[in-house]
Amino acid sequence: MRQAGRYLPEFREVRASHEFFEVCRTPDLAMEVTLQPIRRYTGLLDASIIFSDILVVPQAMGMEVEMNPGPHFPDPLNTPDDISKLSPSVDVNKELKYVFDAITQTRKGLNGEVPLIGFCGAPWTLFSYMVEGGGTKTFQKSKTWLFKYPEESKKLLLRISDVCVDFLVGQAKAGAQLLQVFDSWAGELSPYDFSEFALPSLQAISSGVRSKLAAEGIPVPPLILFAKGANHALPLLAEQGGYDVLGIDWCIDPVEARRLVGDKVALQGNMDPNVLYGGKDAIERTVKRMCEGFRKDRGTKGWICNLGHGITPGVDTEDLRWFLECVHKYSRN
Ligand code: 1CP
Numbered sequence: 001m002r003q004a005g006r007y008l009p010e011f012r013e014v015r016a017s018h019e020f021f022e023v024c025r026t027p028d029l030a031m032e033v034t035l036q037p038i039r040r041y042t043g044l045l046d047a048s049i050i051f052s053d054i055l056v057v058p059q060a061m062g063m064e065v066e067m068n069p070g071p072h073f074p075d076p077l078n079t080p081d082d083i084s085k086l087s088p089s090v091d092v093n094k095e096l097k098y099v100f101d102a103i104t105q106t107r108k109g110l111n112g113e114v115p116l117i118g119f120c121g122a123p124w125t126l127f128s129y130m131v132e133g134g135g136t137k138t139f140q141k142s143k144t145w146l147f148k149y150p151e152e153s154k155k156l157l158l159r160i161s162d163v164c165v166d167f168l169v170g171q172a173k174a175g176a177q178l179l180q181v182f183d184s185w186a187g188e189l190s191p192y193d194f195s196e197f198a199l200p201s202l203q204a205i206s207s208g209v210r211s212k213l214a215a216e217g218i219p220v221p222p223l224i225l226f227a228k229g230a231n232h233a234l235p236l237l238a239e240q241g242g243y244d245v246l247g248i249d250w251c252i253d254p255v256e257a258r259r260l261v262g263d264k265v266a267l268q269g270n271m272d273p274n275v276l277y278g279g280k281d282a283i284e285r286t287v288k289r290m291c292e293g294f295r296k297d298r299g300t301k302g303w304i305c306n307l308g309h310g311i312t313p314g315v316d317t318e319d320l321r322w323f324l325e326c327v328h329k330y331s332r333n
Contacts, residue, residue, distance in 0.1 A: 007315040030052065034049070038110070047178070052102070057120060058073070061086045062090075076130060092170050093170060117176065122182060172220070177221050183225065186198055198230075199233070207242055223242070223243045224245040231249070235261065246265050250269070250271060254303075257270070271306075273307040280319065280322050284326050288330045291327070
């Protein structure tokens, strides 16, 4: 997850001759970079994630997004009046067909080796990019919206949810076998504001995806939510979120996370990705402790081993292999 490709030389090679969104929009290229880690780490990975980005949803809603090298919106939503600049209705089957095509093609390319995860960004995280016009450390503009225009903010958040529902439903139909929602900036909100602004839009996604797929007689794949930094919300999300799996970052101990969610959900996580810079001994020690923390007898719902956020570009590919080998070794029992 998280711009993970960049640590791989074979990914950087593809990017040297293709723009970021060109890779997203070209099913052959999206499949190629999705398969790269699966090929390199044969037998060590249990799932793949489709190559795309959370920002394809704002694009589908009518906003221009550049990647140079981080996301940049030349014309962000400065005030609620700017909402009128968004497309009044979004036909995801037209606007995001390229993602669906990439998923179907990648499923064929994977040939049953590992399942394929589809994903989207969470409304609050997408809202912050659409309002700020890119990444931010202060969240000044998006917080101004929340506190100055709370009703308009809620409306926009739910409007983004509607697009996310159709997008995830389309990904499931195209062949995605799990669906993950990334709320990367959930931790920027107070517990009160998380419940007020982020939670309703996350619930709208889980309930919308479940009911729309059920209405068409299509099995609902497991739904994963990663609300980074919002560990305070784990009990609430386990109880009311509507997701099967909750991702956790490294700022919570696995035993504590399991205690907070009980047996309601599976957990996914949570090693600090920066441990990958610490060398083989540090990686082994940390993986061993993580596996012990998520031990099976601590809960009947499972654990998906993952990092607590994405792999950063400087990670050594052989240190990552060592991480995966340690996971297999210490999670066996
Ligand atoms: O030049 C490049 O290749 C850009 C690097 C890159 C990549 C490889 C970006 C730009 N996006 C991606 C792919 C991507 N993004 C995936 C596919 C799997 C993978 O290769 O990692 C996924 C799941 C994402 C999701 C994503 N994009 C998130 C949610 C997860 C997270 O990181 O918290 C977010 C916040 C984004 C926005 C984004 N896209 C790219 C960058 C550099 C950023 C973050 C910028 C910022 O910090 O604001």
